[in-house]
Amino acid sequence: MVAFVKRVDLEIPDNRITEALTKVGLDVINVTRLNRKHGNIPTSTTKITFKNANNRNTFIHTGLQVDSVHFNAEAASQNKNASTMLHLSSIQSCSKVLQNKTHQNGKKSLEETTKRLFESLQQKIKKIEQTISSVETLINDDIISSSSSSHSDEDIQIVNNNNHKTNETK
Template identity: 70%
Template sequence: MIAFVKGIDPEIPENRITEALNKVGLDVINVTRLNRKDDNTPTSTIKVTFKDANNPNTFIHTGLQADSMHFNAEAAPQNKNSPTTTTPLLHDSNEFPSLPNMYQRQQARWKKIIEETTKRLFKSLQQKIKTIEQTISSVETLINDDAISSSSLSDSDEDIQIVNAKNKNNLQQPQNQTKPPTTINKNKTSTQSSTTANDSIKKPTPNRNPTAKTSKRNRSLDSLLDSTSERLFSLLGYNIFRNDRVGKPGGGVLGAVKPHLECREMMNRTIHKNEIVAVQIEMQLYKSMLISSIYVPPTAKIGMNIFQDLYNINNNCIIVGDRNATLYEIGSANTDARGK
């Protein structure tokens, strides 16, 4: 009731061989791996002991199927030489398992493997499809937000230009008209009523509650109207941050930022004729970045402390601008924008 199997990898444990034999209907008592006599190390030969005397013969004819590998079985030497060994009869159906049953078991096993693999692949595919749908939805939301922000900014710019044109017309009309001395009170009354009407036009009631982005944009536009009433400047589709030179027609620095970028003004100063405006933009990679525009006229010296102040605000800083001053700090004794 003993049989041997040779050439089995030592990594295949005995319990896995026992399970494989039980699945095909063989009654196994014990599975033992033989060791070498000289160093007592495991070999690739397995000794299998069966409870039923007919199982070894069946096992020799069918072999061992373990981990998708087939191994041939051999009878024990004493079983081959023993006179009591009976040769199985070919017509005895109990000695061999029927081929249809073997095929059915093998087919059922492969069917189960295919079903499990198919379920796992479908589950992975559904997860990938769900991830793609979420990504598409996020991109569409961002595109819609940008479109709404751009349209609302365009409307605000048009309102500013219309109000500015009406203000100019209202200022020119009193100068061109001659006022009879007898109707001074009436003209004052009509002028006050037209001014009241224009004020009502310039200050429309909001239709919706402002969001964080629209409130920032409105603040920048309001500051633009207040600080540049003499020379209005607007750039369609951008938020404007300016440092204007007070009392002079030229000069000043400007920063223009797209409305979909989250930003805030960090510095707007003029130090020793050094004009600076700095805007911090929120980013995904560096969290935030400070972009500064600086202008130094030829008659002024560069304030080196300004650069340190900017880097103290944010170390991720880009400084651009027009520096025409004499560069004592970097080794030039007499240099300006004209190369003199």
């Protein structure tokens, strides 16, 4: 259980604070002067750790009395940055879950699209093969019909002569 005391004179050492709290019957585990973020310079804020919540609550109501100087105490509150980080951590894990689901759904969708396109391609190939087969059949039929009804040059000549004569008589 932690409490903080702000604006404690830098001249007052941690052990004097511990003695003052012990004299009034509070069980103190640790007294630590907080340091600045940059450098190892102590601040006027002191962190006090108590054995149990009752000791801490009593201390918060009474404050710190060292010699003739009184300091107000305040309970430690949850670090808002830690709470935000916890929230962000849960958002990130949710994001990862959604990303994995999206990846799986995307993969499934991709597989379905690929399957559909492949089936469409197979149908088009079958139509092309049928068209080629029809054209080959037509060509073969044409070759067969032209070879079975092949005329000799004389027949063609006669037909041509007859046509020519009919044109002249008219």
